[in-house]
Amino acid sequence: MFTTHLKIAWRNLRKNALFSLINIFGLSIGLAITLLLFLFISHELSYNSMYPKKDRIHRILIQTNSEFDNQTWATAPPVMASALTKEVTNVESAARLYKHNFGKSASIRANEKNFTENMFYWVDHALLDIFDINMVKGNSFNALTRPNTVILSESAAKKYFADQDPIGQILLVDNSKRLEVTGVYQDHPKNSTLDAEIMASSNGAWFYERTSWGNVSFETYCLLKEHVSLQSTEIQMAQMLDQNVAKEGQWYSLSLQPLDKIHLYSASYHNSYASYVGDIGEVRNLGFLAILILLIACINYMNLTTAKSQKRAKEVGVSKAMGAQSKSLFSRFYIETGLVTGISVVLGVLLAMLLLPAFNALTDQNLSLQLMANGTFIGVILGVWLLTTVLSGIYPSVYLSRFLPKEVLSPSQKQDQGNILVRKGLVVLQFAASVILIVGVLVIYKQTQYIQNKELGFSPENVMAISIRGLKDGQNKNALAQEFRRIPDVKAVSFAQGYPGLDVSGYVLQKDGTENERGLNIQMNTADSEIAEVLQLKFLSGRSLPKNKSAKDTLVEVVLNKKALDYLGFTAEEAIGKNANIFYQQEARIVGIVDDFNFASLHEPIGAYAFHNNTNEGKSFVLVRLNTTNLAQTVSHLKSSFSKIAPNLDFSYSFLDQNLAQLYQREKRAAKVSIIGSVLAITVACLGLFGLAAFTVEQRRKEIGVRKVLGASVMGITHMLSKEFVKLVLVAMVLAFPLAYWIMSNWLEGFAYRINIGWIVFVISGAIALIIALLTVSVQSINAALTNPAKSIRTE
Template sequence: MIRNHLKIAWRSLLADRKFSLINIVGLAIGLSISLLLFLFVIHERSFNQMYANKDHIYRMLLHTQGDHGEEIWCNAPAALAPALSQDIPGITSSVRMLKHDFGDRAFVNVNLNNKQLIEPLLYWCDDTFFTIFDSEFIQGEPQKALTRPNTVVLTETTARRYFGDRDPMGQMITVDYNIELEVTGIIKDLPDNSTIDANVIASFKTLNYYRNPSWGNASFETYCLVSDTFIPETAEKEIQQMLDRYVKKEEQWYHFSLQPLEKVHLYSVGYTNLYSSRKGSIREVRIFSFLALLILLIACINYMNLATARSQKRIKDVGISKTLGASTRSLISRFYTETALITGIAIILGVLLAFAAVPLFNSITEKQLDINLVFSLKFITAILVVWILTSFIAGSYPALYLSRVSPKEVMSTSARQGNMAGMVRKGLVVLQFSASVVLIIGVTVIYQQIQFILQKDLGYDPENVVAISAAVAVKNNSTEALLDEFRKAPSVLQVSMVQGFPGMEVSSRSLYVSENDPHGISLQSNRADHTVTEVLGLRLLAGRPLPRFKQERDTTVDVILNKKAVDYLGYTPEEAIGKRVHAGLGNNSYIRGVVNDFNFSSLHSPIGAYSFHNGSMEPKRRLLVRFNSDNLPATLRDFETRFKKIVPDSAFDYTFLDKNTEQLYAAEKRTARVGLVFSVLAIFVACLGLFGLAAFTAEQRNKEIGIRKVLGASVFRITRLLSKDFLKLVCLALIIAFPLAYWLMDKWLREFAYRIEISWVTFLITGISALLIALITISFQSVKAAMLNPVKTLKAE
């Protein structure tokens, strides 16, 4: 029976080539888009699944009170990990991970060949790292690789980059020109879907933090391995009791919670102090899943539209089949077989399109999706599920409605007119264009919000400012020489040595009104010199910049606060000058100046408290250079020459402040790009269905058009007659889509502290665009039908 159904389905496809082609192409495009988006979702949900202990690994999260409620940090104090292993039942092992210099790049010198490199992914880890995160060792032993100080494990690609074809085992590398490390292991490159993104894993025992662990400095990502009987809720209570034993209540500015490894990648949005460069978002996964299903639905609607339009041709066929004894069940099977054949062909074409489009999709999403995922069991299963669902949804009307038509109804007027089919068809057109309009408005609002962010006055000027890593100059005591050399450059307007810059993590402290203040707010503190306000273009509201010179024995710490911090202290900018600062900057720290508020982090969050100071607690490892030049490549070459003149043994590593600011919104930009490309394709698929439907309608009304032309109707009037019914449906779709799109995008915008207001102009332009697209699509067939010779259309009568 199935074989017979397949023959009938194939003959039906060949008999109606135009509509079959529209069906297959529309489904193929929709399916290929959906498959690509599902591929992205599968990749994001596959993070950290490669580790054997994945179900028994937890990350420690630190909770503290910030300016606008609770903040969650991904880092913890250095003393936490050893205490967990020792004091908490069920925790069998723990590991601390510190990204080099608190997230900064490392300068690596390969002793063998004197090769100088910049390493962005160097981590200092406990020797328990490979116990918790099992990795495939090519050389060395996982149990011994990091047990000694001054040892290091390299990934396979990194070892090749450092040593070429030479055997790296036992060789020495020097980090930041003063820490020598022996290579004791080579591992396979960590997969792209691992949160751990290290190229170099060095022994934590090398650092002073290992010998003197503190409960104060929370800069260490901490993971723990637990037993089968471990209960997270019970453990969190035991951890708090442990904290009470080690830290006085008045000094506990935080508490801890446990995060399962499976949630680390997708459920860490909004958390601070993340080290991994691979950051996902469950919201983005849900948006892309919704987009995939929406586009798949639009493609299915195309098929259903054309199937219902063709129902008048098929209804007599059904009646004859039933008269000859065909059962309802047999007809249902026949229609589903036909749908399955069409969707099967579309699936094959869609998979080929998806396979070919993976590199382009990678460039749009800035991900590295593996093409081999197309052949994975999950993806093949997803294809089969999509095929079954598409066949069921797209074939539901012809299978369930037409198969129940009785032979008596075949000759009735209502059956021939297809009232039920017409109603379904209209409903599907409305649904299809409603979905398309929601997509267009959504992408437009996302794009407007991103443009608003990028063009918003941040309170400082990041344009034409470059941050150059000067860690080696600090170690060589040559920072003054470096500053003097850059001041001589003709394009340089001003220079400054700083700990960090806006958009970069600096030191987190707490600011208190007084010593008795039980609350306090979070304060970002940045050690800098006297020119920092000028280089960053900050507006001084009161007081003076930091002093140019400071005596060696001078214990006074000069502080510049932003207005947010001064407001918390209860002063006006003028009143704040000379007041003492209670923020862990020393007993002799005083306010020297107040600057206007500026956005030093993402616009997702309101402006917090910020300070610049000239204390000696942290090193100034960045050289900020404000320049004015029309020839950027030549300027950078000049900067590198001057830098190498003072620090010849250091690599020239730089970052533009405006580019760094843009990176804060990488996820939103990616969503906008993907949404834009796939929304355009979704509109194309919707128009493809509308085109087919208009063609079929014109074909059905050929004789009516012929009679009207004989009676004197013009091409314009006939085109208007054929188009107006479709345009009414598009207008109805707009009425449904507008409030739904507003609700969805208003909900999305609430995640930003600074946001646009959704303008009625967006809806007006979208509505006009949708109507024009629909009109152009319909008019092509309408004009073609209106220009037919009436003799040809009426000769059969």
């Protein structure tokens, strides 16, 4: 019976080649995109799943109070690890990670060569046991127990020492600290939160025995004992905090974040050291997009199959007259659906394999074809095939198998009304989904453009940031600045602790008479007098920092932004010469006020910011403003000058505008994926509409021929055939617009600076949907209208 049904299904596919091709092609596209999106989603969900103790590993989170805007921080005090081990009975062990120089790159010299390392961490030895780091050389039990020791990933060992044995070799870090290599470990998997290429022993580091509960700069992981609850552990942690910090001094509380939640649920957290943080919202949106595309493809099948119901009616009637049961016919039509979806799955997998490199480039991932060969993915493919078959075949199988012989022999115009109504409803659903996608794409595009073009309050273009960590001597810095200024295309040079887009030191600004209050959080950036010229800041009053400052001068000059000025309550002119209470025991005098500028992501409102010349803070970068049309040559000159002054340091640089663009990497990726996904979803919807239009034209071919004989024009016939579909698209718009507005308004809530969703977005979206529908239907309509009427009538 199955073989017979399969042969009939294959015969019907060949007999209706156009509709079969449309169905298979539409489903193939939908399945290919669904499979690619599943690969991305499954990769994101797999983060940190490789660690044997993953269920017991947790990261310490800091929940700040309202004085710090109730933010969640992924870093903790330096004393936290030892306190957890000693005072919280549920904790088996704990360890800290500190990314070198508060997240900045390290200059490494090895084998008489200079390198830059962005993934350099100082870690507690216990971390190796918590994460079961797999050593390929050396011993994890004692590799990091001694001060000034370091272990390398296999990739780092190859990078620094080529084919030499790295054990016992020396790394010179920032031209000051010598570290002995005591081990090599396997590279961290791509789907691991841990991404260190170098892990140095915290033993002997500046923070090793620090007992502060106030400085929160260290990611801290703990390993819970078996069979203890998260809730009871957090209660013990609260008790630990009460025992060590007075209530009035507790500006934060503690919580635990399970290891499997770190990657996808930390997008809004501050101070995380991970180089790549996912977003559960993005995963959900992509999952929604995959389901939507697959649903649209399934609707195509339902529409096209039920549209042919009158042609299949005689087949059903004859079969039932010969004794066939509805159950047997139901199976036959489901086998036909399964055949179509099976062919589509095979083609979809092949298409997904071909598109994988382009998809990787689009999503900044490194997904491999090997992921498609594992049992889980094969199971998913079979599951998708089964789900697609069930969704696509449920209505056609039920509808077609219910035909009665007497209805076939004496057809009525009312017989197909329910079928027609369902088809219209499915077309409305398809285009409602398409309109929502079009609105979403337009809003995401407009917001992305707004971010890229928004006036930031400073000029990041043509500003290079060069790392000078390890350039200790002031004379060397002066010599470097002089060398740079000799280059014709260099317009300004400034030394600074950081730059907009990079975290600098956090302090608290207080008004006079409010010493008992917390005050306003302020970012403090050590800089020199040329910082304003390099960044092209707009002064509201005063001047930049002084050019010369004696080492014995304890006075700190500061240049505040308007946000800080508004908090102090002065006018721009009044503030000049006033003292700012920032450094507590050290006097800070206001010498300038600059207009507000966006020094962080546009997800956040502008905060208080200041440039200062406190000699207690180091300067890690030289910022260079360029004016050149030959960038490569200018960079070469800069590198030559740098190597002349600092031969033991690597020339590591970046551009401010590119660094700022990295803050919106997720949004750009979402925009690209949404645009491509939406275009494909609409393409699939148009395939279905094209098929329905072709079938409608075929049904009305005799009517079209008669109308032409009676003088109807091509335009009139096209209008007649198109107006019904246009009505359906208009209904889809009415249904889609409110939902699209709600969805995109929620998405925009994640930005402190955002566009307004105006009516023009909906006009453009509606026009696009309408034009697409008209073009799709008109192709068939015009073709029918141009056909010789004698041929149409004779054929009929």
